[in-house]
Amino acid sequence: MSRGLFEPRKIGEMAPASRLALYTVLIAWSLFVIFPIYWLLITSFKTPAAVNNGPFFLPWVDFQPSLHAWRDLFVVDFADTIRAYMNSIIIALSSTALSVLVGSMAAYSLSRIEFAPNLITILYFVALLIGSCVAIGVFGADLWLTLAVAVALFFLLARAVGRLYTVRLQNGDILFWIISQRILAPIVVVVPIYMMFQSVRLLDTHIALILTYAVVNMPIVVWLMFDFFNSIPRDLEESAQLDGATMIMTFREIVLPLSRAGLSATTLLVMIFAWNEYLLALFISTSRAQTMPILVAAMNAGERGILWWTMSVAIIVMIIPVVVLAVVLQKYISKGLLVGAVKG
Amino acid sequence: MNTQSPDMKAAAKGIALRDMNKYYGSFHALKDLSLEVAPGEFLVLLGPSGCGKSTALRMIAGLESISSGTLMIGEQDVTEVLPKYRDIAMVFQSYALYPHKTVGENIGFPLKVAKMPKPEMDAAIRAAAEQVELEELLERLPGQLSGGQRQRVALARAIVRRPSVFLMDEPLSNLDAKLRGNMRAELKHMQNELGITTIYVTHDQIEAMTLAHRVAIMKDGELQQLGSPKEVYSDPANLFVAGFMGSPPMNFVEGALRDGLFAAAGVSLGAEGYGDCAQVTLGFRPEDCSVVGAGEGQLDAQVFTLEMTGDQTLVTFRAGNRPLVVKMPKDFEVAADSTAGIGFDADSACFFDSSTGLRLRKSG
Numbered sequence: 001m002s003r004g005l006f007e008p009r010k011i012g013e014m015a016p017a018s019r020l021a022l023y024t025v026l027i028a029w030s031l032f033v034i035f036p037i038y039w040l041l042i043t044s045f046k047t048p049a050a051v052n053n054g055p056f057f058l059p060w061v062d063f064q065p066s067l068h069a070w071r072d073l074f075v076v077d078f079a080d081t082i083r084a085y086m087n088s089i090i091i092a093l094s095s096t097a098l099s100v101l102v103g104s105m106a107a108y109s110l111s112r113i114e115f116a117p118n119l120i121t122i123l124y125f126v127a128l129l130i131g132s133c134v135a136i137g138v139f140g141a142d143l144w145l146t147l148a149v150a151v152a153l154f155f156l157l158a159r160a161v162g163r164l165y166t167v168r169l170q171n172g173d174i175l176f177w178i179i180s181q182r183i184l185a186p187i188v189v190v191v192p193i194y195m196m197f198q199s200v201r202l203l204d205t206h207i208a209l210i211l212t213y214a215v216v217n218m219p220i221v222v223w224l225m226f227d228f229f230n231s232i233p234r235d236l237e238e239s240a241q242l243d244g245a246t247m248i249m250t251f252r253e254i255v256l257p258l259s260r261a262g263l264s265a266t267t268l269l270v271m272i273f274a275w276n277e278y279l280l281a282l283f284i285s286t287s288r289a290q291t292m293p294i295l296v297a298a299m300n301a302g303e304r305g306i307l308w309w310t311m312s313v314a315i316i317v318m319i320i321p322v323v324v325l326a327v328v329l330q331k332y333i334s335k336g337l338l339v340g341a342v343k344g
Numbered sequence: 345m346n347t348q349s350p351d352m353k354a355a356a357k358g359i360a361l362r363d364m365n366k367y368y369g370s371f372h373a374l375k376d377l378s379l380e381v382a383p384g385e386f387l388v389l390l391g392p393s394g395c396g397k398s399t400a401l402r403m404i405a406g407l408e409s410i411s412s413g414t415l416m417i418g419e420q421d422v423t424e425v426l427p428k429y430r431d432i433a434m435v436f437q438s439y440a441l442y443p444h445k446t447v448g449e450n451i452g453f454p455l456k457v458a459k460m461p462k463p464e465m466d467a468a469i470r471a472a473a474e475q476v477e478l479e480e481l482l483e484r485l486p487g488q489l490s491g492g493q494r495q496r497v498a499l500a501r502a503i504v505r506r507p508s509v510f511l512m513d514e515p516l517s518n519l520d521a522k523l524r525g526n527m528r529a530e531l532k533h534m535q536n537e538l539g540i541t542t543i544y545v546t547h548d549q550i551e552a553m554t555l556a557h558r559v560a561i562m563k564d565g566e567l568q569q570l571g572s573p574k575e576v577y578s579d580p581a582n583l584f585v586a587g588f589m590g591s592p593p594m595n596f597v598e599g600a601l602r603d604g605l606f607a608a609a610g611v612s613l614g615a616e617g618y619g620d621c622a623q624v625t626l627g628f629r630p631e632d633c634s635v636v637g638a639g640e641g642q643l644d645a646q647v648f649t650l651e652m653t654g655d656q657t658l659v660t661f662r663a664g665n666r667p668l669v670v671k672m673p674k675d676f677e678v679a680a681d682s683t684a685g686i687g688f689d690a691d692s693a694c695f696f697d698s699s700t701g702l703r704l705r706k707s708g
Contacts, residue, residue, distance in 0.1 A: 235440035238407050243454035243501070244428040253453075257444045 037319075044069055044312035051308050069309035083288075084295040085317065090206055091291060092274040095213035100267050102214070103221025104229075106178075108255070110171050110222070111229040112237075117174075120165040124157050175226060182219035186279055194283045204286045212280050217270045224269070228262030229255070264332035272322055292318045356383035356541045357418035357431075357508040359404065364413035366399055366565075373399050375565045376413070384539045386532075390552040391562035392588070397545045398513055400562075404543060405434050405511050417509060433502035434511040437518065439494050441486040447497050448473070448482035454505040472504040475534070492523045499531075503538065510535070510542040516551065528554060549589055553577065561585050583701040586627050586694060592658065592669045595633075597626045597643070598698060606695070609664065611643040613690055617706035623698035630671040633688035635659055635678055641685030647678055661686065 003009070005017035014022070043051060045065035056062030073081050132150045135141040193212060194203070202208040232255060240250040278293040285294065296314045300306040359381040366374035374396045381387045389397040402408040404415060406427030415423045422430050433454070441450050449456075452469045460468070473479045476496040486494055495515065502510060515531075516524045532555050535542050546552055552559045553573040561568045561576060561584075569581040580586035586594045599608025601621045606613040608626070638644050645661035645668060657676045661668040661684075670686060678684055695704040 233438060233440065235436045235438045236442060238405075238427075239434065239436060239440040240442075240453070240457075241407070241427050242405060242430075242432055242434050243505075244457040245453075246428075249457065254442060 040312045040315055043308055044316055046309055048309060069307075069313050073310050073313045081295070081314070084290050084292050087206070087285075087289055088275060088292040088318075089321065091209045091213065091289075092271055094206070095210045095217065095274045096267060096271045098210065098214040099217040099221050099270055100263065103218045104225045104259075104263065104266070106218075107222045107225035108229050108251075110175055111226055112234075113171075115171055115174060116168040118162055118165070119167040119169055120161055121158060122169070124161065125154065128154055175222070178219050178222050180219075182216070182223075186216060190280065190283050193280070197284060203284060204289045206289055208284050209281060209289055209291070212284060213274045213277060216277075216280070217273055220273070221266055221270060224266045225259070225262055228259055228266075232258050260332050264329040268326060268329050271325060275318075275322060355508070356539050358383045358385075358416075359509060359541060359543070360414075360416040361400075361404070362414045362416070364400070364403060364415065365411045366396070366403060366408065367411045373565050374403070377562075377565075377567055379560060379567070379570065381541055381543065383541055386535050386542045386544065386555060386557045388552040388556035388559045389543065389545045389562060390549060390559050390588075391547065391568075393547055395562045396565035397547075397562050399565075401434075401511055401513055401543060401545045404509075405432055406430055431508045432511055433505065433507040433509075434513065435498050435502050435515045437514040439486075439498040439515075439518075441494055441497055441501075443486050445485075446482065447478060447484050447486070447489070450486065450497055451478075451482075451500045451504050453501065458505065468504055472500040475503065476500045476530075491519055492527065495519060495527060499534070503534070503540075506538075506540070508541065510540050510544075512542065512544045514546055515544075517546070517548070524551075531555065549591065553589075561588060563588075580627075580694065581703055583625060583627075583696045583698075583703075586696070586703075590629060592630050592671075594627045594629055594694075595668045596666065597663065597668070598623070599626060600624055601695065601704075608643075610645075613642055613693070615690070615695065618695060618704055619707060621697055621704065624704065625696045625698045627694045627696060628688045628692060630658070630669045632692040633670050633686050635670050635672055635676070636685045636687040638683050638685050641687030642690075644683055644685050646683050647680050649680060650678065 004015075006015045008015045042057070042059055042065075045059060045067070046054075046056070046063060047066045047068050050056055050063040050066075054063075059065045128150045132146050135146050136143055197203045197208045236254050236258075237250050240254050245253065276293060277291075278297065281291045281294050282297075285291065292314065296311055296318070299311040299314065359379075361377055361379040364374060364377045365372070377396075377400055379387070389400060391397045399408060403410050406422070406425065410423050413423070414421060417430060417432075442453065445453065448469055451472055452465050455465045455468055469482070470479060473482055476499050478493065478496050478500060481489065481493065486497065489497065495518075498515070516527055519527060528551060535555075544551075544555060556573055558571060559573055559576050560570045563584050569576050569585045571579075576585055577589050580589065580594075583596075587596070597608050597611060599606055599611060601607075601615060601618050601624045603620070604614065604616045604618070606615040606624065606626055611626075613626070633641075635641075643663065645663040648660045648662045648667065651658040651660070652674065654674065656674050657672045659670045659672055659676070659678060661670070668686060696702065697704055
């Protein structure tokens with residue numbers, strides 16, 4: 001009995017030909033993905049001459065490795081490099097912590113509480129806000145007087161108009177509004193953000209970048225965590241409540257352990273966004289708060305031409321924290337945590 | 345609140361619901377529900393899905409607000425009291441076990457919340473686990489248990505802190521039929537032993553009949569009848585209760601009452617003592633009647649089918665478009681499609697006003 005190449009030998013096994021094809025594709029793809037990193041690594045050990053006369057692929061065979069670029073970055077320009085590195089770490093960690101903390105709390109309340117804000121109230125709140133800004137900024141009205149008038153008008157309208165128009169928004173509308181903030185391309189708001197931080201004299205500070213990144217990443221956190229919290233059965237929290245647990249205890253003992261996977265994945269994602277962000281950093285930071293992406297980009301704009309070798313070194317040290325974080329968080333990003341919670 | 349030692353029997357408390365209402369927007373989910381539950385009583389809320397029984401239970405637990413009315417547990421008015429201060433334990437239909445905690449941690453959670461010292465807590469967990477025969481599984485996670493075992497964990501978690509009231513929301517509906525029967529017996533035994541006031545919600549009338557001291561039957565947010573299982577079965581207050589209780593349910597024949605005589609197509613029955621009524625439904629239980637020869641009973645109908653259930657034979661007749669079912673002994677035989685009579689004792693029959701559904705009682 002002859003068996004074809006495409007016929008599996010056992011149940012649950014692959015046919016030899018399929019297996020061969022699969023591994024060929026996988027190996028080809030791995031090479032495709034790994035090659036740029038390999039290229040980065042060897043370039044960081046090349047001298048300018050070895051780069052410019054290249055391409056050379058094999059150290060010790062094609063070219064003689066040298067620590068020239070590493071010395072340039074970590075001995076000659078040590079202060080600049082380590083400052084950018086520390087800036088990146090501080091800003092990425094703080095903004096991630098802030099956006100995950102606030103964003104997940106927002107997501108939790110959206111998934112557990114039915115909100116019903118009156119549409120008209122929101123509209124005239126925004127109208128009053130814009131009116132006050134114009135009055136103060138353009139017509140030079142007194143700040144406190146304008147505020148007092150606006151607050152008084154708000155409550156008057158709330159009593160009068162709020163009763164007539166009762167179109168109410170729901171949680172879905174609020175969620176979509178939050179997500180729509182992320183659909184907007186950051187380039188659109190980069191000038192207003194710049195002017196805003198300029199007017200409060202916070203340009204080129206950690207605070208400015210941390211706040212900006214936290215706000216930009218918040219919609220992603222809310223969006224991802226909303227779905228995640230929704231998947232945790234409410235029965236669990238109600239049961240804990242009846243067992244006498246306070247809200248904080250319920251959150252700590254029940255909700256937090258069950259959402260660890262979602263929080264880890266979200267943290268990792270947001271962290272990578274903040275770590276790699278270039279456009280906003282370019283506008284908001286000039287020297288003291290400069291981050292790694294800016295430092296790397298600066299290396300192709302100097303009067304000495306493109307410094308491929310030092311750029312490679314900078315990129316390699318930039319990749320390391322992300323890889324470490326991914327490895328650490330990976331074990332939490334597992335499925336099946338909710339098995340056994342409800343039903344049989 | 346929960347500092348009493350686990351082996352001390354908690355003093356059972358009564359529950360009183362007075363004119364309790366629940367509105368969801370303009371939807372009136374619960375209409376003026378008033379109930380008194382005696383200390384140690386096992387009360388079953390029974391009704392079809394959407395009748396408001398689960399809503400009522402969740403209001404007693406404090407998981408839903410009470411739109412109007414009052415709720416008393418023992419001597420205390422708990423209408424506005426947070427769930428955790430009501431000293432209640434609830435078993436959810438879904439069991440609501442904490443999936444990241446072991447069986448032992450699940451059972452001990454209410455004690456941990458109450459900050460009970462570790463040695464006492466371990467002893468209490470062990471005692472509760474023994475009561476539901478789970479002591480071998482304390483280290484497992486809920487995901488590694490079968491449906492019946494999860495049900496036991498949920499029960500153990502409810503009894504471990506000896507609450508003054510048990511609430512159960514269809515706790516057996518996720519189990520298979522055989523296991524359900526066993527758990528039913530165990531539940532009844534346990535409730536009897538612990539003497540804790542229990543309110544139990546179900547749509548299964550067998551569960552209600554077997555477990556309850558008293559049954560409250562609900563429909564569309566309204567209480568239909570409250571009484572012992574025997575009362576609601578043999579003395580239904582209205583057409584709904586009569587049709588809901590019993591399996592197979594009560595047989596109905598529509599007709600009219602005039603001059604002490606019930607008249608319908610092919611039926612004429614003496615009904616002394618009832619007033620005249622144009623639209624009347626006659627009801628009789630399948631076990632209160634028997635198949636007799638054509639013309640010998642109160643009505644004649646065509647035999648539709650015979651069903652052998654093991655201990656008895658169900659004979660289904662067709663009268664108009666309504667089925668009529670008669671319970672006969674297991675070796676009873678009658679030819680299908682033949683015409684036979686149905687005989688019953690007129691005293692065991694009930695009459696209902698077809699338009700209001702209310703039971704008609706003999707005057708005087």
